[in-house]
Amino acid sequence: MSSGSSKPRSKAKAKALKAGRPPFLSTTTSKPATAFNPERRSLSAKRTRSLIRTHHVLQKRLAQARAEKDAEQVRELEAQLAASGGLETYQLASTVGQSAERGGDSSRVLVDWLREELEARKPKRFRGHSFAFSASSSSSSNPSPANDEHGSSSTSVQVGGRGPPSPRPLRILEVGALSTTNALNIPLVTSVRRIDLRSSGPGIEEADFMTLPLPDSPDGKGEWHGERGYDVISLSLVLNYVPDAPGRGEMLRRTTMFFSRHHENRDDLEDGDADRDEDMQTEYETPEQTEDDGTRATITTIKHPRVRAHDGRNGPRPPGLLPCLFLVLPAPTLHNSRYLTPDHLTAILSSLGYINLQAKTTRKLHYSLWRYDPRRRKEWVGQGGKTVFHKKEINPGSGRNNFCIVLDDREKE
Known part of the structure; x- marks a missing residue:
């Protein structure tokens, strides 16, 4: 995160949900993650878990940087995601991890x-x-x-x-x-x-x-x-x-x-x-x-x-x-x-x-x-059930994660 107090943060434009996933490393058509992809067989279970975990950590930090409109940090994290293989590598790891043989x-x-x-x-x-x-x-x-x-x-x-x-x-x-x-x-x-x-x-x-x-x-x-x-x-x-x-x-x-x-x-x-x-x-x-x-x-x-x-x-x-x-x-x-x-x-x-x-x-x-x-x-x-669910701590404790679902009371369109 940029720490210079005298340097104003540039604002990052809000992006659609699709922007939550990083770009591929290249613009060429990616190889389907199937049993015939030789890269698939080269990923060990440990390597698969590491790739997925790293990707999610970077995604979490990227979402936070975007929420804080820190454009510099956004660019840095996007570069890290690309360097780690981007969505193509994440999809490959996810496919291997979810495969029947695993x-x-x-x-x-x-x-x-x-x-x-x-x-x-x-x-x-x-x-x-x-x-x-x-x-x-x-x-x-x-x-x-x-x-x-x-x-x-x-x-x-x-x-x-x-x-x-x-x-x-x-x-x-x-x-x-x-x-x-x-x-x-x-x-x-x-x-x-x-x-x-x-x-x-x-x-x-x-x-x-x-x-x-x-x-x-x-x-x-x-x-x-x-x-x-x-x-x-x-x-x-x-x-x-x-x-x-x-x-x-x-x-x-x-x-x-x-x-x-x-x-x-x-x-x-x-x-x-x-x-x-x-x-x-x-x-x-x-x-x-x-x-x-x-x-x-x-x-x-x-x-x-x-x-x-x-x-x-x-x-x-x-x-x-x-x-x-x-x-x-x-x-x-x-x-x-x-x-x-x-x-x-x-x-x-x-x-x-x-x-x-x-x-x-x-x-x-x-x-x-x-x-x-x-x-x-x-x-x-x-029956008086709640229809609005804000971010509220309901399971306190150290070492817990911050995953949350927020729901307002907006009726379906």
């Missing part, structure tokens, strides 16, 4: 939590068989007859030309996607749209979620594959990348605007479902499990009962899963922060209309699944 593919957790919804969308002849994930959504092994330019598919399938078509594929919006080869690729079952601020390869759109056209945009720009909205939104290690606390709150609020409207009139959500959801949750701890780096970790889980097939003869349908938000954060942002705890996060998301269905914490990460129901917000407000 045990870091968070999409496998999402697939497990959505298993019943996915099973219901499989053609009848395949039901009961284990899921076979496509190595690439644009792979020729994917039997889907319709692949779009981004490598994702969307189609309703009629098996053998008999009976009604199978349910349409589950529409998933993956924000901050680093790879097209994760567990979300299930032929005929899922249709995945992948976006990131800067694309790391084919199959990932270069787009900023905060400026992505809303599904209900009058000009139709928010449509994807001829439909509006999504069944699932994935924010895996994305929210922690937003450089400021108010921006994180706005990102969470904006997710509620991207869900498919056809879920609003489904008959499996009767009044009082939100209460049943909370009553049916149980919390327990599993024995210690081995992490990908050989360490041991105790996993704490809040588990929602599995959604089962329902024939309507035994009372109301059980609560559904859709539409839902899959959120993954570094564990310390919830368990070692002065300003955020799991309960505080639940309050923030409840005020937006979310209901917690699943949660799991490992030594490194916190995973959670949230169903969106606008009636939940009305119920929350009616």
